[in-house]
Amino acid sequence: MLQDKHLNKLRELPEPVRQLAGLVIITIIVILSFAILNIFFGHDKDLVAKMKKEEEKNSEKRKLSEMMSNLPSGILVTYDGTDNYKLSEELYEKVCNATKLIPQRTLLGANLINLKAHQIYTNNGNQIQETFVKWDSENKKCVAGYVLKGTIDGKEETITVSGDALSFLSTGIDTRVYFIKNF
C-alpha cells in the first residue's frame, strides 16, 4: 500500500525530472560498480609500476624520435677534420643510446684488422650472433661491437669485436653505427 503510494508520487513527477533522476541513478551504479571492482582488482602495485615504466619508455621513445627527426641526414661524426656533421658531447650520448643497428660495411671495416673475425664472418656466411651499442658513462664514449660464431679449420670459434663508435649514419628514420675504431 505504502509502496504504491510512493510509486504513484514518482509517476506524478514531471518527465524531465524523472529522466534526470534515472540518469543520476545509472551514473551512481556505474561509479559504484567500478569502485567495487577496484576493491578486488585495483590494488596491483606491480601493474601500476609497469604502466608507469611503460609511460616513461614511450615518453623516452617520443623524445628520441623527435631528436632523430631534428638530426641532419647523412654521416654524423665525433671527430674533427671532415665536412660531416659533428656531434656535440650531449648529442653523441643521445645518438649512441638511440642506435641499435650496425651495417655490414661497419663490420667489414672493423674486421680489416682482425683476421680471425674476418675468417669467421666469411665462413659462417656473414652471420652475426649479436650486436651491441652502449654508452660508457665512465669514459664518456659509445662502445659498439658484435659477436661472431663460426668455424675456422673445422673448429667452432666465437669472437667478440668491439671498439669506440665514432661515426653514425642518420637516415632520418634511425641512426646506425658507421665506424667502429678497434685499433
Added chain:
Amino acid sequence: MKKYLISITFSFFITSLTLAAVTGCQEGNCDNGFGKWIYTDKTMYEGEWAGTKKHGQGTETWPNGYIYKGEFKKSLWSGEGVLIFPDGSTYKGEWANGFMNGKGTFTWADGKEKTGIWKNGELQE
C-alpha cells in the same frame, strides 16, 4: 585490390630499374680495362679490371669513409696501397689478401706512428 597489386608491382619495377641504373658498371670497361663500379651499398671502385675482377691500380671508397688507394689482385687489396680510415688514420705499405701484410706504417689520427712488419693486420713487435 587489383589496383593495389598493380601499383605495388609497378613501384617494385620502377625501384628495380632505378637501382639497376645507379649500381653496377657506371663508366668505362668493368670487364677488362678501366672502369667505375658502384655497389648497392654505395661502395665505389674506380680503377683497373681484368677478367671482371678488380686487378691493378684502383681506388675503393666505402660509404662509411674508408678509402683504399693502391694495388688490387683478384679483387683483393694486394700489393702497395694506402688505406685511409674514416677518422683520418692511415696505413701505408704492403697488402696481401685484403690485409696489412708486409712492411708498412700506421699513422693514427693524432699523429702517432708505428712502422714495422705487419702480418694479417697485426704489427709484429
